[in-house]
Amino acid sequence: MKLHYTMLAAAFAATLAAPALAEFKPSKPVEMIVHTGPGGGADVLARFIAQVIEKENLAPVRFTVNNRDGGGGLRAMAYVVEKKGDNHAIAVFTGNWLTNPLTRAEAKVTVKDMTPVVRLVLEPAVIAVKSDAPFKTLKDFIDAAKKQPGALKQSGGSTTSRDNVVRQLLMRETGSNWAYISFPGGGERIAALLGGHVNMMVIEPQEAGEHIKAGNMRVIAQVADKRLAAFPNVPTIKEAGFDIPNVPQVRGVLMPPGVAPDVVAYYEGLFARLVKTPTWRKYLEEQQFEDGFQRSADLARFMDSFTSQMRDILNEAGAKVVR
Amino acid sequence: MSGASGRHRLANGDLWSGAALAALGGFVINEARQWEYMTVEGPGPGFFPLWYGIAMVLLSLVLVVSALRRSRPAAGHTGTDWPGIGRALLCWAAFTLSVLLLKWLGLILSLALLTLFIAKVMYGKPLKVALATAVGNVAGFYLVFHLALGVELPVGLLGF
Amino acid sequence: MDILLSLGQGFLVALEPINLFWCFVGVFLGTAVGVMPGLGPAATIAMLLPLTFQMPPTSALIMLAGIYYGAKYGGSTTAILLNVPGESASVVTCLDGYQMARKGRAGAALGIAAISSFVAGTVGVIGLMLLAPPLAKMALSFSSPEYFALMVLGLAMVVLLAGESMVKALLAMLVGLWIAGMGIDLFSDASRFTFGLSELLDGVDFVIVAIGVFALGEVLGNMERRGEGTLLPVPKGLRNLLPTMAELKACRFAFLNGSVIGFLIGVLPGAGSTIASFISYGVEKAVSKHPEKFGTGVPEGVAAPEGANNSETGGALVPLLTLGIPGSGTTAILLAAFVLWGLRPGPLMIQDNPQLFWGLVASMYVGNVMLLVLNLPLIPLFAQILKLREFVLYPIIFGISVVGVYAVSNSLFDCGLLAAFGLLGYLMQRLKFPSAPLILGLVLGDAMERALRQSLMMSQGDLSILVSRPIAAGMLIVAAVLLLMPLFRRANALRVKAIEENG
Numbered sequence: 001m002k003l004h005y006t007m008l009a010a011a012f013a014a015t016l017a018a019p020a021l022a023e024f025k026p027s028k029p030v031e032m033i034v035h036t037g038p039g040g041g042a043d044v045l046a047r048f049i050a051q052v053i054e055k056e057n058l059a060p061v062r063f064t065v066n067n068r069d070g071g072g073g074l075r076a077m078a079y080v081v082e083k084k085g086d087n088h089a090i091a092v093f094t095g096n097w098l099t100n101p102l103t104r105a106e107a108k109v110t111v112k113d114m115t116p117v118v119r120l121v122l123e124p125a126v127i128a129v130k131s132d133a134p135f136k137t138l139k140d141f142i143d144a145a146k147k148q149p150g151a152l153k154q155s156g157g158s159t160t161s162r163d164n165v166v167r168q169l170l171m172r173e174t175g176s177n178w179a180y181i182s183f184p185g186g187g188e189r190i191a192a193l194l195g196g197h198v199n200m201m202v203i204e205p206q207e208a209g210e211h212i213k214a215g216n217m218r219v220i221a222q223v224a225d226k227r228l229a230a231f232p233n234v235p236t237i238k239e240a241g242f243d244i245p246n247v248p249q250v251r252g253v254l255m256p257p258g259v260a261p262d263v264v265a266y267y268e269g270l271f272a273r274l275v276k277t278p279t280w281r282k283y284l285e286e287q288q289f290e291d292g293f294q295r296s297a298d299l300a301r302f303m304d305s306f307t308s309q310m311r312d313i314l315n316e317a318g319a320k321v322v323r
Numbered sequence: 324m325s326g327a328s329g330r331h332r333l334a335n336g337d338l339w340s341g342a343a344l345a346a347l348g349g350f351v352i353n354e355a356r357q358w359e360y361m362t363v364e365g366p367g368p369g370f371f372p373l374w375y376g377i378a379m380v381l382l383s384l385v386l387v388v389s390a391l392r393r394s395r396p397a398a399g400h401t402g403t404d405w406p407g408i409g410r411a412l413l414c415w416a417a418f419t420l421s422v423l424l425l426k427w428l429g430l431i432l433s434l435a436l437l438t439l440f441i442a443k444v445m446y447g448k449p450l451k452v453a454l455a456t457a458v459g460n461v462a463g464f465y466l467v468f469h470l471a472l473g474v475e476l477p478v479g480l481l482g483f
Numbered sequence: 484m485d486i487l488l489s490l491g492q493g494f495l496v497a498l499e500p501i502n503l504f505w506c507f508v509g510v511f512l513g514t515a516v517g518v519m520p521g522l523g524p525a526a527t528i529a530m531l532l533p534l535t536f537q538m539p540p541t542s543a544l545i546m547l548a549g550i551y552y553g554a555k556y557g558g559s560t561t562a563i564l565l566n567v568p569g570e571s572a573s574v575v576t577c578l579d580g581y582q583m584a585r586k587g588r589a590g591a592a593l594g595i596a597a598i599s600s601f602v603a604g605t606v607g608v609i610g611l612m613l614l615a616p617p618l619a620k621m622a623l624s625f626s627s628p629e630y631f632a633l634m635v636l637g638l639a640m641v642v643l644l645a646g647e648s649m650v651k652a653l654l655a656m657l658v659g660l661w662i663a664g665m666g667i668d669l670f671s672d673a674s675r676f677t678f679g680l681s682e683l684l685d686g687v688d689f690v691i692v693a694i695g696v697f698a699l700g701e702v703l704g705n706m707e708r709r710g711e712g713t714l715l716p717v718p719k720g721l722r723n724l725l726p727t728m729a730e731l732k733a734c735r736f737a738f739l740n741g742s743v744i745g746f747l748i749g750v751l752p753g754a755g756s757t758i759a760s761f762i763s764y765g766v767e768k769a770v771s772k773h774p775e776k777f778g779t780g781v782p783e784g785v786a787a788p789e790g791a792n793n794s795e796t797g798g799a800l801v802p803l804l805t806l807g808i809p810g811s812g813t814t815a816i817l818l819a820a821f822v823l824w825g826l827r828p829g830p831l832m833i834q835d836n837p838q839l840f841w842g843l844v845a846s847m848y849v850g851n852v853m854l855l856v857l858n859l860p861l862i863p864l865f866a867q868i869l870k871l872r873e874f875v876l877y878p879i880i881f882g883i884s885v886v887g888v889y890a891v892s893n894s895l896f897d898c899g900l901l902a903a904f905g906l907l908g909y910l911m912q913r914l915k916f917p918s919a920p921l922i923l924g925l926v927l928g929d930a931m932e933r934a935l936r937q938s939l940m941m942s943q944g945d946l947s948i949l950v951s952r953p954i955a956a957g958m959l960i961v962a963a964v965l966l967l968m969p970l971f972r973r974a975n976a977l978r979v980k981a982i983e984e985n986g
Contacts, residue, residue, distance in 0.1 A: 037525070037526070037529070037892075043529065044819055044823070047532070048823075051536070067893070068893070069685075069892060070682065070684070070685045070892050070894060071681045071682055071683075071684040071685055072666075072667050072684040072685055074681040074684060075681065075682065075894070078681065103672045104667075104672075104674060104681075104684065105674070105679070106674060106677060106679055106680065106681040106684055107681065108681065150943055151943070153940075153941060157669075158667075158669050158670075158672060159669075159670065159671060159672045160672050179364060179365075179940050179941070179943070180364065180940075181627075181937050181940050181941060182669045182670050182933075182937070183753075183933075183937070184669055184933070185752065185753070185809070185815070186809070186815070187752045187802065187808040187809040187810060187814075187815065188752050188753050190806075190807075190808050191622065191623055191625075191752050191753075191802070191806075191808050192626065192627075194623050194806065194808075195623035195624055195625070195626060196623075197626040197627070197941065198941075206822070206827075209827060210807050210827040210828070210829030210830070210831070211807065211829060211830075213829070213831060214829055214830035214831050216830065286825070287822075319671075319672055320672075320673070336913065336914045336915075337914070340910075340914045340916070344654055344658070347658070347661070348657075351661060351676075354675070354676065358668075358671075358673055358675065359671070361944075362671070364670075364940055365670075365936055365939045365940035365943075365944060366935070366936045366939050366940075367670075367671060368668040368670065368671045368673040368675060370936070371660075371664065371932040371935070371936075372661075372664055372675065375657050375660045375661065378653075378657055379654065379657045379658075379661075382650055382653055382654050382657065383654060385650050386650050386651065386654065389650075404707065407707035407708065408707060408913070410706050410707055411703045411704065411706045411707040411909055414702075414703060414706045415699075415703055415902070415905060415906055415909065418699070418881055418902060418905065419899075419902040421881075422885065422895075422898045422899055422901065422902045423899065425885070425895055425898060426895055430882075430885065430886065430889075434878065434881070434882045434885070437878055437881060437882075438878035438882075441874055441877055441878050442874040442875075442878070445706065445874070446873065446874035448874055453874075456874065456875055456878070457878075459875075460875070460878050460879060460882065461882075463879075464882050464886070468519070468886055471515075472515060472516065472519060472522075474519065474522065474886060474890050475889070475890070475893060476886060476889070477885070477889055477895060477898070
């Protein structure tokens, strides 16, 4: 009799556990939400991911890209939160998703309202000057900036972009000062440097490659934790003697709020397999990205520390931080 | 419509549009004053709006003043075509309503309703003609944009 | 000659059957998409990008470039027929193109747009072929002060776009500047005029305003004048649908003017085809013997902006292919495509990959011919749409407007904005405010503010940077002359009047 009860209990337990054990699998096309229009950085990455998943047969369904551009990324974020509990929606996020709500009162949601899945890549950068510039090292540049405060110029994106964060950190560390000129398009930033209208810029390594090869540009330091394969002789900022925290440009995957742990685990596993494929490794190498793979729990911690770091930097830079 | 009343009508319109634009200019200036005019790095976000706000106020005052000067010899009757304006505004309201309903009805249904309304009410066509127009119109849209060009159309609660 | 030899080899590449096929696919898709307002070349190229990974890069580039200039060809169709500007550069085409259609010359207007695009496209390719390296240097010497002067010059065109009242034209332009200023300020991250709506953080897309003000304003205005509004005359017979010799002759200078201005401005990474179309229209009107007829449907008013819009393609490829710097949204996506194929366009590309470069150049000649052949027979077909009765046509215009706006961003909020700008367009028409200056302010406002602030940051607040550089100073002087011209005319008219009264 006792045995009978135990068996019954075991059977009962088994039925309870069954749904948790039965692995989640997507049953219809998965929507990948990005905050840029077709051709933007996140869009290109998302389309590449979809292609790899299809080519390597990693998932039973197709992954489609949904461009929710506008609102400085906030529109895509609001849309992700609206999809609460949707097991077939994932979002490709960038560092902007963490930074932008800090200064924008219009933001109704933050990444804290979403479910972290994985971190995928860290994009390093390099500090470049025109090839005929007198600065051979970062120290040369900073010494010159100290001599004539405000006279040297850097071209870059918006004030909350990594370009400006690196500048703020360097200026604070060394007590120097140079101007920051915002340009909306990457092309205009490079044109300003090559035309000699600004003295320095922070640029993605693969973007700089061709200009270096043609002898128009020189790299004086790297914004990375360790030296990139393409620039073995250029020191990182730390190696150049400036002790500032590394500011990575991060990209990864989030999900709407309210999805079950087994669903998150499924996508976590999917991306863990994706980042091991040769196609992905080759992509990272070509784009000169660092492999930044992290699972959900680590990503949550990373997002917290990144956000508070950015908050400090923005406060110091005089931006109006609203949260 | 005599020349004098025509001029008066236009002057009246100038008066009101001038006043509205002056108010907009005032709003722009007021907002612009909340943003930094000059920062250590250069002109701030308030720099440009402040100047075009001022220009807007000045120019709209010119418009108001010239309207007042012209309308002094006022002719009693204004020849405004109010029924015509009513028609235009009614049509605009119908369009706006159809846009607001997109979220629930989707493009196909709300465009069909708008077409029906324009043909039946605005142009007084018989119901049969209006219905045929509506169906033909949305069928054309579906074929050209959805099937041929693959453009995403606003989808309603019913899934189309 | 070296270039001829290279070009010959380019033609060998471009005329390979497989490349001819992809070129045709590109221009065909481009035209189809270009006709549709809202969907521009950038979105189409991005959507088709994954397809090209399986293709050899030369064929892929030939197809994508075909989409690029094909879409520009198609953009004028709805502008001329329905007053719906399909893309930013077609706004100027509306001014005279739609008026020509109202006068029964829709076919002629479409024909002139196609021929002008063909001429300009060809001029653009020749420029790309012969002048790329020196022009790329010129583009680099352009900095913020020069861009500021260029924008001021563009805004000075308001004088030429004003109707009866200069005050109203200037006010419309200021409202355009205001709308352009909505959204996040790039320099300070402050959000301006967003009314707390996150949808407005990126500002208002130009297409929404243009479609609302032009197309919806026009329809609502016609609604008011019911009874007076009659069917637009569409003449029968192919001969009457195509431009006459006299019309073509009137456009001689406009073809050249549009091509050259469009190409030169296209080379500058920070400018774009909209400015080019406004400036070439302004130049055409300024040198015309009958400037007062502009805006009533003169063929030159179609030829100049359409030419500028199309030769901009060749110009925009100059910095991309010689420096690896994208000059516009579309070229930025082409750059992304290059990267995904494992190519990096840059100063060395023409030497490293001559087959690709010259194949592309040759295919652009071929593509332009294809476009002309493809488009001319379509004109009579398109012109038939004007035979529709108003109660059929107007709902179609409403529908196209909504679909066009929705295609830009998939946002219903934007469709609501469209309705608001439709009302604005109607009110402006009623109150006799010209709409082109509004668009001018909207297009140039942002770029002008940016260039001004960048310049002053570069000079640490010293205003003299704006006038001390020769190119910038030259453009500012031309702008000043343009702005003061009406005052001179007025003074002259007063003087004549005074003399008459005295005498």
